[in-house]
Amino acid sequence: MSAEHKGPDADILIVGGGLSGTMLAVQLLRLPGQRRIVIVESRSELGRGEAYSATELGHTLNGNAARMSVDPDDVDDLTRWLTDYIAAGGWPESDQQQVPVAELFPPRGIFGLYVQQRLAEARLIGERCGSTVEHVRGEVTDLQTNAAGLRLTLASGEHLTGRFGVLATGMFAAARTPQRDSNALNAAAVDPWDVNAMGQLDPQGRVLIIGSGLTMVDAVVSLEQAGHRGPIDVFSRHGLLPHVRRQPPTWPDFLAADLNIRSTRQLVRALREQCARAAEQGIDWQAPLDTVRVHIPRLWSQASDLQRRQFVRHVRPWWESHHHRSPPPSAHLLDRLIDEGRLNIHAASLLSVGSAEAGQISISVRYRGQDKATTESGAALINSTGIQYDWRRVDRALPRNLLARGLIQPGPLALGIAADAGGAVMDAEGRVSTRLYAMGPPLRGLWWESTAVTDVALQAKALAARLAAVSNVPS
The missing domain is CATH 3.50.50.60 (FAD/NAD(P)-binding domain)
Incomplete structure (x- = not known):
């Protein structure tokens, strides 16, 4: 050049x-x-x-089309593009979601x-x-x-x-990124998005997944599409699953009306009050929570390092599971697998990864409330710890x-x-x-x-x- x-x-x-x-x-x-x-x-x-x-x-995206426009001046940009794309014969499977185009999760x-x-x-x-x-x-x-x-x-x-x-x-992505002093997990794990690799696994074998966020949701979708029909055990420190994303009605922007809400404690208290009011009116709690999103940059940037640490340590797991929600098709799959007894979520911390022997891989975990380590083994291991x-x-x-x-x-x-x-x-x-x-x-x-x-x-x-x-x- x-x-x-x-x-x-x-x-x-x-x-x-x-x-x-x-x-x-x-x-x-x-x-x-x-x-x-x-x-x-x-x-x-x-x-x-x-x-x-x-x-x-x-x-799929974890937000519907109406929320995912790449044009900040035109919120309907993706909805219009997707409407034209479907009309031209693209994504014929879209009719399975049985909702308007704006509510589709492409x-x-x-x-x-x-x-x-x-x-x-x-x-x-x-x-x-x-x-x-x-x-x-x-x-x-x-x-x-x-x-x-x-x-x-x-x-x-x-x-x-x-x-x-x-x-x-x-x-x-933690599953695809070499990391200093912590590569043992990736060396032993299957890529969460590699359906072809999962197709080579024993379809009835037990799969161990580390992490319970949206990467885990993708991993379970990949396993299902690869034909896996065995048990899946998910381990994460808090054992929290992402909530399913719904389409709640609009809710008053309570943070815009009260700029005195600044600390993590004040935000959590006010949000709980708003969610309780919504419940009293028969409105989905996701409605008041969704109003917070636009204020996060302001709240985070004006917070002290101490307040940020408090948020990360005490609030982050619940924020992630409530805010970073699962698309309905994926959430429905998880619900079905849980009901069938094939998918189990455990609150446990990963301590170490063992070697793979005789088609089995072992990990050492400590379950919440226990002092001793427990060894778990399966036919495959997946790193779904999210983003580094x-x-x-x-x-x-x-x-x-x-x-x-x-x-x-x-x-x-x-x-x-x-x-x-x-x-x-x-x-x-x-x-x-x-x-x-x-x-x-x-x-x-x-x-x-x-x-x-x-x-x-x-x-x-x-x-x-x-x-x-x-x-x-x-x-």
């Missing part, structure tokens, strides 16, 4: 071409001005990333098609203004900054230069090198990386970069909720405006 340009290879280099990086490119292409955008992504397709590369129809693979189409449309808009986007397939292993911009090093040994860079690395947000534990070249160079520092509570409110990355000395930015899951510590489609869409729009302003100024 460098030979084609006298200056840098790009005005804006985006590291990662999943949802975050692709939506940032979409927003940049829609803005006036000429800019060269390069997305470095190891996958063959943009717009999918870890979450939307799923190919099984059973792996497969994640189909959602990836939607994102890709929006990128294709944005490319055409950008061309009219002279803006371009290019996909360079590769893995970024290192990054250096200087007064003029930044330089990326790829695993191939190639280099790319740009005036500005964005870390849109997406989520580090602590970049210090991610054993990949880019996080290691960025931390070693002092170009980044861990975010609050070691969640993601530190940045200012506009996404400009902070280095190890607390200096705010004028060249390097971040968005999406890397900003978990800054906003707490920074992974959902709506979070990413809003961040993409705001960061695109900021980048457009600085990139229009000559270096």
Whole structure:
């Protein structure tokens, strides 16, 4: 690429071409001005990333179409696209959900098609203004900054230069991410989304799953689609399952009406009061809970580190199970398996993973309320512990090198990386970069909720405006 340009290879280099990086490119292409955008992504397709590369129809979004638009200015964007897609013969299985299109929970693979189409449309808009986007397939292993911009090093040994860079690395799924000092689980485990691998298991064998969140839900769906019909035992510290997502009526925004609610204790008390009022009126408790979502960035950012730690330690498991809910089709599957006695949920902590012998793998767990360890064995083990947000534990070249160079520092509570409110990355000395930015899951510590489609869409729009302003100024 460098030979084609006298200056840098790009005005804006985006590291990662999943949802975050692709939506940032979409927003940049829609803005006036000429800019060269390069997305470095190891996958063959943009717009999918870890979450939307799923190919099984059973792996669906955990939000209905009306909640999952990638356009922050048009909440019905996905609903209209999905309506047209179904009318053209796509996803014929959608009629099994027997609800209006806005209430459908589309497969994640189909959602990836939607994102890709929006990128294709944005490319055409950008061309009219002279803006371009290019996909360079590769893995970024290192990054250096200087007064003029930044330089990326790829695993191939190639280099790319740009005036500005964005870390849109997406989520580090624990099941697919090498982690320092904790790789034994992954070495012994089956990928939660690998239906083909699960098809090779004994269909009647006992499967052990570590973690009981939404990754576990995906794993159970994968097992079912692979033809597994044996017992499944799930182990997590609190033994909490995600609640099923329903479609409750609207509820007054009680947090907007009372800005004095600031601490975790105040929030929990007020939310319980609101849920009790809803119950008295025969309204689903999810209605008042759903009003909290828009206030989480404000509440989290204004909280002290002590209050954040209290939330993570005492409230997080219940927040996750109540807020990050399961799509109805998947929840119905879990309910059926529980009723059949095939799926059992245990409150227990994983202590160690044993070796696989004679087609069996063993783990050591400590059940809640017990002091002694118990050994459990099964035909297969699945790591469903969710997302690794602590970049210090991610054993990949880019996080290691960025931390070693002092170009980044861990975010609050070691969640993601530190940045200012506009996404400009902070280095190890607390200096705010004028060249390097971040968005999406890397900003978990800054906003707490920074992974959902709506979070990413809003961040993409705001960061695109900021980048457009600085990139229009000559270096």
